[in-house]
Amino acid sequence: MAADRTRTAIITAAERLYAERGFADVTMRDIVAAADVNLAAVNYHFGSKDELIAELFVTRSIATNRERLRELKAAEEAGNGRATAQEIFAALVGPTLRGCLGEAKQRSDAARFMIRASIESVPPIRKIKNREVDHLKRFAAALRRTLPDHDPADIFWALHFALAMAHQTIRDTERLTRMSDGLCDLDNVQAIIDRVVSVALMALTGKPARAKARA
């Protein structure tokens, strides 16, 4: 239990510092100072700096992925086993976008940490993302159930593009704001989700999205 306290203190301090200052600027000595523990405690509990970062990222990723699957299941149950393509894309990009965009003031350390992870793409996190494939295959499978006549390759491309748009929007919020001189509204998260989903749908079907597929 004393062990738990130290471990938790490290996790909390590390997530906060990385969220605030990014991965490049935070050293292990910074973290242990903030957590008020000994330098060697990080290696004892996590093995290495990279494994600490990996654990932080995995914890938050699991939460996001769970929320994605929850939305997917809910849509499938509401549709008697078939979600609409629109709902599937929304389940994929909605949780991430809702977590990372919106009013900056009230953002949690967890949300800001995930934004950093997206922007800075440090080696331990890259390795984990490469294993995200199985999770994505579930959304591909859902789309194939809904659109059995579609070319499977087009389905994968559409998923790939949906993720691309969502992640780049999180990553390059600032560039989009500056390029558009503030014209692109990045506070209305639902509007952004709708936009990404609608483009992903068009990528898939070659047609503009109908406003509402099901009430």
Place this chain on the structure above:
Amino acid sequence: MAADRTRTAIITAAERLYAERGFADVTMRDIVAAADVNLAAVNYHFGSKDELIAELFVTRSIATNRERLRELKAAEEAGNGRATAQEIFAALVGPTLRGCLGEAKQRSDAARFMIRASIESVPPIRKIKNREVDHLKRFAAALRRTLPDHDPADIFWALHFALAMAHQTIRDTERLTRMSDGLCDLDNVQAIIDRVVSVALMALTGKPARAKARA
């Protein structure tokens, strides 16, 4: 001239090593050993490791941006001052995708370096990318000339999405391949450009792209 030789040797060796092994695994001592120069030479000629990386990236970026603008101008001249939206998007994403995708064996160090830069997004390179805004505004301006009745915000969103799709395709080639079990063809670069452009167009106009706007 002796100075030039040293400087060039460092640049060549650094680009090759970064291309081969990524930024995280290559130290300055690796670079100077490969270039057969003294350790202090890097700091003398470039100031710091980060400035060396920045110079490598800027050099290659300028080449890409020049090619983008060349394509844009060519299309505008062919269209008497107005390029089609299709041509504008193609000018934006074509040079990058042609440089970074396609047959892996014949990829130059320069191309592989740019792929690494895209994937690993190391601090000095992030800083430079943030100044890319002026370049993008030229493409926004071209689109506004071609589509004067469109909502400007939609134009910026479409440009943002086009870049997102292109960069993610370069960055996550492997994930897309694995997710689709090899079904998505990443060797046919022109087909990928067409796909990205067509989705960007739909994002902009809300309609599927016509096959050829102008012969």
Place this chain on the structure above:
DNA sequence: GTCTATACCTCGATAGAC
């Protein structure tokens, strides 16, 4: 099993000789 003090090694940077 948990934690601490401390030493080690690699890396980027720099001062000063040539």
Place this chain on the structure above:
DNA sequence: GTCTATCGAGGTATAGAC
């Protein structure tokens, strides 16, 4: 311009206290 020597910072490893 180039080189040697060395410094400080950062991540890691270990020996031993509790």
